[in-house]
Amino acid sequence: MQHDEHTQDHAHAHVHSPHGSGTASWSMAAQATLHCLTGCAIGEVLGMVIGTALGWGNVPTLILAIALAFFFGYLLTLRGVLKAGIGVKAAIRVALAADTLSIAVMELIDNGVIVLWPGAMEAELADAAFWWVLAIALATAFVITTPVNKWMIGRGKGHAVVHQYHH
Template sequence: MQHQHVHAEHHHTAPAPAGWAMAAKATLHCLTGCAIGEILGMVIGTALGWHNVPTMILAIALAFVFGYSLTLRGVLKAGLDFKAAVKVALAADTLSIAVMELIDNGVIALVPGAMDAHLSEWLFWGTLAFSLVLAFLVTTPVNKWMIGRGKGHAVVHQYH
């Protein structure tokens, strides 16, 4: 009897709204924007023969632009005016994109030769893919935590 009570108590405290699926979806959404910007920045910088630092700055800037714009599109579709939509996008994605970019660029900076790899080399794409997977794995719990506290993508989800 005592055991059943404990079990019922445990079942009662199970987290309901902020599931891993929702967090993963929010992260994937953000990651898509980040990846587009990141790859575009790397491609442009590499194609123009830029050094690592300006290429990285461009990639990070574009990652934020695309990350925000994907969220903006969804929120604007829900009927919010542009100013309110921008506030929601900034609230939802800033931490998410920042964590993602930190990991993404950290991995690329740490892998020997990855920063100097060319677009035709597997090292470039392999490192980028690995860093994006790692960024996804680290950012998902961050998003889950934020959604659970009614922040981040929880703000976006109330408009869907």
């Protein structure tokens, strides 16, 4: 029985890994991270604009921005997977498997930079400092999240799950 489970696990990993050897290129990891960054940036900026327009404080605005970052990150993946003809339930499972860790790391790093940067939480949308700190935070998150995505893709996880639907 153990041999069969090992064979099934190996076959499963091989199907999901774009490189059967379990390796992933830095280019592939960067593309997956850029995809994640796009959804995160859309959600965060929209959340900050909405929170500011409604006169919310920092914490509720930050929570909204993070929630929308996850939403738009998942939405971008769902869009591509649904185009491949996958059902909605299966597409949601793929998006959750592909993006959750990547978005979580991205959000932790980028919001950590914003919270820790002196004066960033007080900056308004019209302030150049707001946009510079956001750009630095997103760039930092990209640099730190790319190796995470490379590690996951190399193990048949993360965006490796999505790649089987891009044929």
